[in-house]
Structure formats: C-alpha cells, structure tokens
Amino acid sequence: MWTLIAQIFPYAIAFTIPLLITSLGGLFSERSGVVNIGLEGLMVVGSFTGAIVIYTLQPIMSPDLAVWIGLLAAALAGGVFAILHAFASINLNANQVISGTAINMMAGALTVFLARNVTGSGNIPIVRGLLRRDVPILSEIPVIGRLFFTSTYATTWLVLAILLLGWYVIYKTSYGLRLRACGEHPHAADSAGVNVYKVRYIAVILSGAFSGLGGGILLVTIAGEFTGSVAGLGFLALAALIFGQWKPLGILGATAFFGLASTIANVSSVIPMLKVIPGVILKVFPYIVTLIALVAFSKSSQAPKAAGEPYEKGKR
C-alpha cells in the first residue's frame, strides 16, 4: 500500500499543478465578474507558444534555460490572447460564454494552423522537458519527504508560490478588495471610485497568463509535445473552480482531488488492487463526484454575484 501511494504520488502532483494554476486564473477572472470558459483555449495557446519557443531555443542554448524562457513566453502569450476575451466581454458587453467558446475554437484551430506551417505534422516536439529533482534536506524527512519533496518539478513550487501570492493579493491587498467588489456589485464599486473596467481587464489578462503558464507546464512536465489540445484540462479547471467554491484553498483541494482520481484511473490497469474495479467506473468517477459536489454546494453557492453580467456604467 505504502509503495503504491509513494509511486503514484509524483504523478498525481504533476497532473494537479497545471490544473491548479489554470483554475487560479479562472478564479481571478470570475471573482472580477467575468466568466472565462476560454481557459481551455488559453492553455492551448500557452502550450503552443511554449513548444515553439523551446523547439527553437533548445538546440542553441542550455535546455533548462530554454524551458524557462518557453514558460515565460507561454504565460505572456496566454495573457495577450485573453485580451480578445476581455475586449469582447468588458467593452462590448458580449455574452461571455459565447466569447469564451470562440476563444476555445480559435485557439484550437489557429495554433494547429500555425504549427503545421512550422513542422508540417502540426505537432511540435520538444527535445527535453523539465527534470525532476529532490528538494535538498527536506526530502530526508520521513514519509512527508518521500511524498512531497522527492523527485519534484520546480514548476510545482513555482505554482504553489503563485497560489500563496494569489491568496494574499485577493484577501489582503486593495486590488483584491476591488476585484471582489467588482465581482459582487460592480455599481457599488464604481460609485466608490473603483475603475471597474481596469480591474476586470487586469483580472482577465491574469487569467490568460496563468492558463498559458498551465498549458506550458503541461507541455514541459507531462506532454512533451504540442498536439493541438490539452485534453479538456481547461474545462476540468473550470469545474475545479466551482468545486472549490471560488476560493484559492478550495481549488487547491479540488484540483488535488482531480489529480489523484485521474492518476488512479490511469494506472489502475497495472495495479492488481485496482484491477478488480471496472476501468469505466474509475474514469467517470471524478466527473460524477463533481456533479454530486455541484448539487451539494448549490444551496450555499459562493459564486460571485455579478459573474457573467456585463457592466454598463449608466445602468442602475
């Protein structure tokens, strides 16, 4: 049992991290009052940009440096692409779900279109992703050291740091207060002198940057090549956001659950103890639990009240 847990733990964490950072991006956007269903597409944009930068740079510089530059580029590209969604939903009062869907479709099509012009097949392989490393000293701690600090990706620590910072920004800074006010009652925020448009723009761009980073991390830790999709992880991140009730620690729990459940489903065929459970049950388990959780939380939903509502200055 212990060896089993120790074996699947690194995989579960690796799967959780891209979900977590993307979900945190969604949290910023929705807390400001903009529903961002385009997380999936923004991850694809990040994965594509990361792949193309790393593909170009790895032959001419240290592979590790290239990976980090690629991740930075992925975050930037996600942020820039998210401006499309911000413009549509903040300036033009577009239906945010439709705009997000357009983002998803555009990202999926445009990136493969461009990738084909680079490699022909539309897939962009990277020579080498990120390497797993033990955290010095901490990995010597019994039990915890083995689970959390052995053979970890540096990106895991980066994302956890961003999560902590995100929590601080949302609950302890004036921008965070404004952000939450815009998501709950934009008119009140406006009359208190908050520039609703600016706050929402920053939040949506941040959500793009985080999703882009998520797509990039997926590329350098799990995928190893750009294939034109992120297999629905962006949508899963959206579900985790609701599952986690729009709270940073909540989404940490929700994404960790998805990471563990998916990993168990993926490795079940090689583990005798899990072999007895039909594969389909393990595969649909996370989605069924999400549905149940959605029902359970429906009475006490913490959803930002103004999420999805376009903000018009004159309207009262």
Next chain:
Amino acid sequence: MKQSIMKKIPKELVVSLLAVVLGLIAGALFMLFTGNNPFAGYSYLIKGGTMSIERLGNTLATASPLILTGLSIAFAFKTGLFNIGAPGQVLFGGFCATAVALSVNAPKPLLLLLSVSAAALGGALWGSVPGFLKAKFNVHEVVSSIMMNWIAYWVVYYAIPAYFKGSFLETESRKIAHQASLRVDWLTKLFDGSYINLGLFIGIIAVFVVAFILNRTVLGYELKSVGFNRHAAEYAGISVNKNIILAMMISGALAGIGGAIIYTGNAANLQIGIVPTQGFDGIAVSLLGANTPIGVLASAIFFGLLYSGKGFMNAMTNIPPEIADTIIATIIYFAATSVLIERGLDKLKRKRRGN
C-alpha cells in the same frame, strides 16, 4: 428606395453576413501571412466542395449532422440555456443508434426508425441530466454538461470494445450492415457515389419541426418566455423548471439524432476516443444562424462547404486544412462581438442621414 430595402433586411442577417465577410477576410490574412495566395486558397476551397456532383453530395452530407447539432444549440438558446453538452449527446445518441443497428434485425425502414429513435432517446437522456440539475438545484448547465461530455466519452470508450468490437481493431465498432445504414442506393447513385444519405432529409424535416414547435405551439411560446424572462414567465403561471428540463431533453434529442447521422449515415461505424467536433460546431452554426431554424440550415451548409472543401485545398496548395476551423472560429468571435458591427452600422446610418 435604398432605405426601404435596408429596412426590410433583418438586422441579424446583416450582422451574420458581415461576420462571415470579416471571418473570410481574417482567413485571407492568415493565408497571406503564411506565404500563400488567398485567392488560390479560396477558389480551391470552394471547388473542393462543389466542383462535382459527388463533392456536392459530400458537402451536403457534412452539413447534415451540423443542421441537427445547430438546431440543438439554438433550441436550448431560445430557453436561455447554453447546451455545451451537445458533443456528449451526439456521442451517446450515436452509440445508441450503432447499438441498435448492430443488434436488431428488421426491414430497413423499421430498423432506421428504431435506430434514429434510440439516438433521440439517448441524446434526450444525456441532456436531461443537466436540465434536471439546473431546474432542481440551479447547477449551471455549462459545467454539468461538460461533465456529461466526459462521462459519455468514457462510457462509449469502454462499451464499444466490450460489446461491439470490430473484427480488426479494438478502437472501433463493427461495421453496420447496409440494411441498417442511412445510406440508400438511389441517393448514392444520384450523387455519383457520394456518402450523402437520408440524414439530409432528417435535417430538413427537423428544421421545419423545430420552427413549428417554436413559433406555432404553446410549448414553444412557454419555452421562449422562459428564455426571455424567467421571473416574468413564472409569474405568468408557466412552470419554469418543467420547461428547462424539457428544453434540454429536446435539445439533447436533436443532438442525438445528429449522432445517428454521423455514425450510421456518414460513417459506417463508431470509433472510440474521439469527441465528435460536430457538437461544438453546432454552437457556431447556431450563432451564425441567429438561433433561428432557417438560419441554422443556411449556416450548416456554409460550414459543410468549408469542411468538405478544405481537404482539396490542402492537396492543391500549402495551406493547412485547419484554416477552415480558424475561419469559423473568427466568424464566431465576430458574431459574439456583434455589438461592434451594430455600432458600425448605426454610425453608417447616422452619417447617411447627416448627408
């Protein structure tokens, strides 16, 4: 004179057409940026979908499931619901149709009736879950439908190899018999061996049925009332919850029938591990068609043309086939930001009046 003509054309049509034009211009720019000739690209794209009777048939066949999925999304939209679960409903409906086609032995008309009904039921079942959760627990239908998409994906992924395994490959079902296929000889002959099938007629009938339900029945009136203003509808004595569930079930049934057309008409078997993109494309079809049945028919045929012509264009030029999807996505972005187009039109009108 000009003014009166301008007034007669509905604003939605102008906006949709402008979105298409802008999308095509964006597509041309992408071709240009990647070093290709957009004129050659577009002419091959159109030729690929229309230059022979067979290709014309394939274009219509590609459009057939899109008519159904477009109607599915449009129907839910009319009730104020966003049915992003169409891919799952297509898949599960198509799975039910395939299951009937592979296990029932009956005369062709009866068998087709059974398999298409099974698809409609399967789709309705898949749509009813988000509908029920929305009505009873106010769970947002977008997230619950996305979960249902994945559940459909995995259920079909395991059910096909377990019960309907193909003779060579683990990843697809057995081929259905001609007797169970929506393809009919006279249609295949008429279109020179194209894979066009009865799905086209099912699509056209569905357009009329949906238009009739929405515009001429009490049910349609109630559904639209719920879509316009849920609280006002409730106050007027309309059961909002019942209508939400019903709308999602009908929407799911339409998508499910689309699945029957895909897997027992256009194709002859069901491959696992693929999310049917026609479900997502239905969103685009519906939006471009301004959520009206006749608009859905027109935009489905337009998208059918783009999809069936892209292969030929790719063969004749260096332009990747994904340009078609890029154009469609751009059109949807412009349709979503139609306010921009409307503002532009208003400005134009004001300028004219000023002169």
